[in-house]
Amino acid sequence: MQIKQFFLFAAMSTSLLSLASNNDIPVYLDKGKPIDERVEDALSRMTLEEKVALCHAQGKFSSPGVSRLGIPELWMSDGPHGVRAEINWNDWGYANWTNDSITAFPALTALAATWNPEMAAIYGKNVGEEARYREKDVLLGPGVNIYRTPLNGRNFEYMGEDPYLAGEMVVPYIQELQKNGVAACVKHFALNNQEKWRGNINVKVSDRALYEIYLPAFKRAVQDGKAWSIMGAYNKVWDEHCCHNSRLLNDILRSEWGFDGVVVTDWGGAHDTRQAALNGLDIEMGSFTNGLTSESDFGYNDYYLADPYLDMIKRGEVPASTVDDKARRILRLIFRTSMNTDKPFGSVATPEHYAAAKQIGDEAIVLLKNNGILPLDPAQQRNILVVGENAIRPLNQGGGSSELKVKDMFTPLDAIRATYGNDVKFAEGYRTGRPMYDAEDIIPDAILDSLRSEAVAMAKNADAVIYIGGLNKNGFQDCESTDRREYNLPWSQDKLIEELAAVNPNLIVANISGNAYAMPWLDKVPAVLQSWYLGTMLGPSMADVISGRVNPSGKLPFSFPKKLEDNGAHHFGEVSYPGIEGTSAGNAVADLKGADVSAGNDPRQEYLEDIFVGYRWHDVKKIPALFPFGYGLSYTTFDYGKATLSSKEISADGSITITVPVTNTGNVEGKEIVQLYIQDEKSSLPRPIKELKRFKKITLAPGQTKEVTFTITPQDLKFFDDTKHEWIVEPGKFKAMIGASSTDIRTTLQFAYK
Ligand code: BGC
Numbered sequence: 239m240q241i242k243q244f245f246l247f248a249a250m251s252t253s254l255l256s257l258a259s260n261n262d263i264p265v266y267l268d269k270g271k272p273i274d275e276r277v278e279d280a281l282s283r284m285t286l287e288e289k290v291a292l293c294h295a296q297g298k299f300s301s302p303g304v305s306r307l308g309i310p311e312l313w314m315s316d317g318p319h320g321v322r323a324e325i326n327w328n329d330w331g332y333a334n335w336t337n338d339s340i341t342a343f344p345a346l347t348a349l350a351a352t353w354n355p356e357m358a359a360i361y362g363k364n365v366g367e368e369a370r371y372r373e374k375d376v377l378l379g380p381g382v383n384i385y386r387t388p389l390n391g392r393n394f395e396y397m398g399e400d401p402y403l404a405g406e407m408v409v410p411y412i413q414e415l416q417k418n419g420v421a422a423c424v425k426h427f428a429l430n431n432q433e434k435w436r437g438n439i440n441v442k443v444s445d446r447a448l449y450e451i452y453l454p455a456f457k458r459a460v461q462d463g464k465a466w467s468i469m470g471a472y473n474k475v476w477d478e479h480c481c482h483n484s485r486l487l488n489d490i491l492r493s494e495w496g497f498d499g500v501v502v503t504d505w506g507g508a509h510d511t512r513q514a515a516l517n518g519l520d521i522e523m524g525s526f527t528n529g530l531t532s533e534s535d536f537g538y539n540d541y542y543l544a545d546p547y548l549d550m551i552k553r554g555e556v557p558a559s560t561v562d563d564k565a566r567r568i569l570r571l572i573f574r575t576s577m578n579t580d581k582p583f584g585s586v587a588t589p590e591h592y593a594a595a596k597q598i599g600d601e602a603i604v605l606l607k608n609n610g611i612l613p614l615d616p617a618q619q620r621n622i623l624v625v626g627e628n629a630i631r632p633l634n635q636g637g638g639s640s641e642l643k644v645k646d647m648f649t650p651l652d653a654i655r656a657t658y659g660n661d662v663k664f665a666e667g668y669r670t671g672r673p674m675y676d677a678e679d680i681i682p683d684a685i686l687d688s689l690r691s692e693a694v695a696m697a698k699n700a701d702a703v704i705y706i707g708g709l710n711k712n713g714f715q716d717c718e719s720t721d722r723r724e725y726n727l728p729w730s731q732d733k734l735i736e737e738l739a740a741v742n743p744n745l746i747v748a749n750i751s752g753n754a755y756a757m758p759w760l761d762k763v764p765a766v767l768q769s770w771y772l773g774t775m776l777g778p779s780m781a782d783v784i785s786g787r788v789n790p791s792g793k794l795p796f797s798f799p800k801k802l803e804d805n806g807a808h809h810f811g812e813v814s815y816p817g818i819e820g821t822s823a824g825n826a827v828a829d830l831k832g833a834d835v836s837a838g839n840d841p842r843q844e845y846l847e848d849i850f851v852g853y854r855w856h857d858v859k860k861i862p863a864l865f866p867f868g869y870g871l872s873y874t875t876f877d878y879g880k881a882t883l884s885s886k887e888i889s890a891d892g893s894i895t896i897t898v899p900v901t902n903t904g905n906v907e908g909k910e911i912v913q914l915y916i917q918d919e920k921s922s923l924p925r926p927i928k929e930l931k932r933f934k935k936i937t938l939a940p941g942q943t944k945e946v947t948f949t950i951t952p953q954d955l956k957f958f959d960d961t962k963h964e965w966i967v968e969p970g971k972f973k974a975m976i977g978a979s980s981t982d983i984r985t986t987l988q989f990a991y992k
Contacts, residue, residue, distance in 0.1 A: 264279060265279035266309075267308075273573045273574065276569075276573060277570050280304070281565055283307060284304060284307070286558065286561065289561045290544065290551070292569070293520060293521055293543040293544075293561065293564050293565070293568065294523075294525075294538060294541040294543045295522065295524065295525075295538055295541065298325050298326065298524065299315060301521050301568075303577075310572065310577055312375045312376055312521075313576070314376040314377075314423070315372065315374040315378065316379070316639040316640055317640065318365075318377070318380045318425075318640065319342055319345050319346070319379075319640055319771070319773060320340050320342045320642040321338075321340050321368050321372045321377070321586075321642075322639070322640075322641065322642060322643075323338045323641075329533055330531055330533065332643075338372065339587065340368050340372070340642065340643065341364070341368060341588075341644070341773070341774050342595070342644045342647070342773030342774045343364065343365055343595050344770060345394045345640075345752055345773070346395055347395075347396065347397070347752045348598065348770035349361055349598060350407055350795035351602040351768075351770060351793065351794065351795050352601035352791075352935075353403065353793055353933055353935055354911075355406050357601055358407045358409070359414045360414075360594050360597065361414075361594070362411035363417070364594040366417065366420050367418055367584040367586075367591070368586045369418065369420040371583065371585050371586040372584075374420055375421060375576040376421045376423050376466075376467055376502070376571075377415060378425065378469065378639070379422065379640075380411050380412070380424060380425075381395045381396045381397075381425045382405075382459060383425075383430050383431055383452075384401065384851060385398050385796040385851075385852065386432070386845070387808060388725060388754040389432070389802070389816075390431060390433060391432075391716060391718060391720050391721045392716075393716070393752050393753050393796070394637070394716045394752020394753065394770070398796045398852075399852030400795070400852065400853075400867065401452075401455050402929070402931060403933070404454075405459075406933075408455055412424070412464070412465050413464070418584060419574070419580075419582070420575060421465070421499070421571060422463065422465045422467065423467040423468060424456060424459040424463075424467075425468070425469035426469055426480070429448075429471065431807075433717075433719050433720055434720070434721040434816045435817060436719070437473070438474060438479075438820075438841065439473045439816075439840065439841045439843055440474040440475075440477060440817075440840045440842040441473055441474065441475045441844075442475075442842065442844045442845065443844075444845070444849075444960065445963070446848065446957075446958050447848045447851070450849050451851050456491075457495055460496075461495055461496070466499045466500065466571055467571060469502050470482070470486075470502070470504055470519065472504050474840060479507065479509050479510075480507070481503040481508050481519055482508060482509075482510060482516075482517040483518075484513075487501055487518025488517055491518065492518055498567070498570065500520040500521055500570075500571045501518055501520045502520065503524070503525075504523075504529060505524025505527060505529035505530075505639075507524070508522045508541070508543065509542070511542040511546040511550060514542045515550065515556040515560045520567050522542055525541045529639070530718065543564075547561070586645075587645040587646070595775040596778055599770075599773070599779030600782060600783070600788045601791055601909070603792050604793060604794055604870040605765075605766075605783075605792075606767065606870070607763070607765055607871070608764070609764040609765065610764075611764045612765045612767070612784065612786070613784065613786025613873055614658075614704075616658050620658070621699065621701045622658050622700060622703075622704065623664070623665065623696050623703045624650070624662060625664075625667040625693045625697065625703055625704070625707075625734075625738060626707035627666055627667065628706045628708055628749075629650045629651040629664065630651050630664070630666075631670075631710060632644075635673050636672075636673020636711030637673070637711030637716060637718060638711075638717055638718020638719055641673075642773070644774050647773075647774055647776070648777040650706050650776060650781065651664055652777050653780065653782075654704065654784070657781045657784075658785075663696060663700070665689070665693035665697075666692075666693070667734050668681075668689055668707065668734055669685060670712055670728075673710070673713075673717070674712065675717060675719050675720065676720050677713055678712060681729070690737065694737045694741055697741050697745075698742065700744075701744060702744040703745045704746045704748055705735060705745060705746065705747045705748065705749075706748050707727065707735075707749055708749030708755070708769075709722075709727070709728070710750075714728075715728065716752040721816065722753065725755060725756050726755060726756045727755050732758055736759050743764065744764065745765075746763075746784065747759075747766045747767070749766075749767070749769065750769045750771065750772075752771060754796060754797065754799065756802075757798075767780075767783065768792075786906075789872055789908045789909070790870065791909035792870050793868050793870035793979065794865055794866070794867055794869050794979075795867070797852050797856055797867045797980075798863055798865040798866075799861070799863050800862070804861045806847030806850050806851060806854075807845070807847055809846075810844075810846040810847065813846065814846045816841075817842055819841050820840045820841045849924075849925075849926065854926035854929070856980075857926060857927035858926060858927055866980045867979070867980040868911070868913050868930070868978070868980040868981075869979040869980070870911070872904075872908040872909070873906050873908065874903070874904030874905065874906050874907070874938075874940065875903045876901065876902060876910045877900070877901045877903045878898060878899075878912075878977070878978070878984035879898060879901070879943075879985075880899075881897065881898040881976050881985040881986075881987050882896070882897050883987050883989055886988075886989050887992055888950065888951075888989060888990070888991050889952075890992075892952075894989060895947050895948065896914065896948045896949075897945050897946070897947045897948075898946050898976050899943050900912055900943065900944055901938070902941060905940050907937065907939050908938060909937050910938065911934070911978075912936065912946045913932075913976070914933065914948045914974060914975070915974075915976075915983070916975070917929075917972060918955065918968070919970060919972060919973060920970050922968060923959065928980070934948070950974070953965075955967040955991055967991055969990075969991055969992055970991060971988055971990050972988070972990070972991060974989065
């Protein structure tokens, strides 16, 4: 070889070699590169068709990747209390796999009732491991819609009536879940506070209520939890469906909060291609179904963000930059989840997961009343009778999309027998039929009467009766797609409880529900426990609290009004709840193509109670609740000492600390949830009497005292001034109210903001 040729060859091979080493790993596949660089690289290699394909479903719970480039698809699953059983590719039927049974974790209402962010972290970690094991990339939850009315069929999936409590609890759930390489999909954004007419009810709400009550938990989920995805709600707000609502998604979520994740529709929540293209929606799922049962013949290419979108881009009717933005976000989500090769492998239905579910359940149960009958000592010989269908019912069935196929379910009756012996007797007392979404099994009165008589007859001969009733996951109870029709307990339970109380003074009512209900029999029973849907470990948690092995430490995450009209949403009549029916009112979310969904025909609603939701309403109207927000008893008692302030003044860039000593004055170890509420004594706009700003759950041995310290900054004193569209704090006096519930304030301090 001549020298010149040699050099040419050598030069060529070096450049070929370096080319080869660069090209061996394209940037988008290079794990060492930052995600956004990889995303840009992937995007630059994709065709318009491939970008559009990312933006809509390919099956009931999956959306495509870019198979030509080896970019994997996304697999989603409900959410939020466990990983739902596999659904068929193309219809709502269950796929009947045999390897998809899981742990059911307590419902989110229960999680909120623990008032313990550590429990939220444990929850997120454990459910995340299960989602990962089941090879899911997106878990459809958690939900943080605010508890506005006790009739909302879906309150059990949310975290109560207070935005601060919900925000504190949602953040650790998301953070720990996402460590598994599984995205949270926080739902339902926003103002989906009832199920009745959920598909098209047109909500009107003031900016103050929006920013102070309904958005803060979502904002925390996005900014502090760093949620990778969020689900649009079914309903409309300001005449536009939430799944492509320009103000909610473009202005608030993206511009104000800087969300870098993906907006997914609720299933069947998209209704218009142009709005979907322009208003911040990224992935369209479940179109032309009602999200639960109904189907249509339309295929995935007919989706609003499929062929119709491609055509609009090609015709120049919407800019191609819209699809670049969506694809960029979706790729980011894919890189964070399905394409993340460093994620752990997960695990399912393990003893650790059961223990986590039990621990959360133990901390969630709320003791509402106790004349001393509880705890019921297992060492003492007694004839115990358990009454009520919820003692044996598989409560993970029904309820809508949160339904779970549990590997194991330990019922209250099983656990009570394990605690008190197999001779514990059982009477059904009432019967409710199968769980169905918007239909009911009608149980003939004759059957209900005979079940009640049987239970009452057995109660006469018992030393103690444990009543386990409440609501269940049937339609019109705690169930998606319908609201409750009455505030009282259904299936004649009030009558049953009254009759049981009349024949047996030792009646412990231990109800299970995700909602408040009336208690006309309260004065006649010695003890009331509020339990929730606690999933796999429901029975053991309940039995342990009843027997005293666990000292109850949950507090109510929402108020129990005495009667429905005492709740702010119900005070103003139908315009406020359920809304005024329009000509197209219906519960179906599916506007099968061509249906009239124009705004004028929709049911409409105004949130007239404004910022005064839950305890804020009870406070301002001076209407005592049956059981207030933040309330819950223990088998021990706590004494609050005098609180002290680090300073009597707080400046714009300063902070103050508030310290309160709390002592366990009883004989057993217990946990207390110390709550700090703030009152602005005088303000230019109306403000609540008090608002929860901090809380802390502490464990105290008998006789032990601990000091609880809270730090407050001017941020905590602000309200949303809608005229200026900003959070402001006005100089003046404030009160720090520290107590054991929203109405049990034990010590109050005053300070000034200068
Ligand atoms: C529900 C969502 C759920 C989705 C998928 C909808 O009906 O509103 O919360 O994630 O279905 O099952």
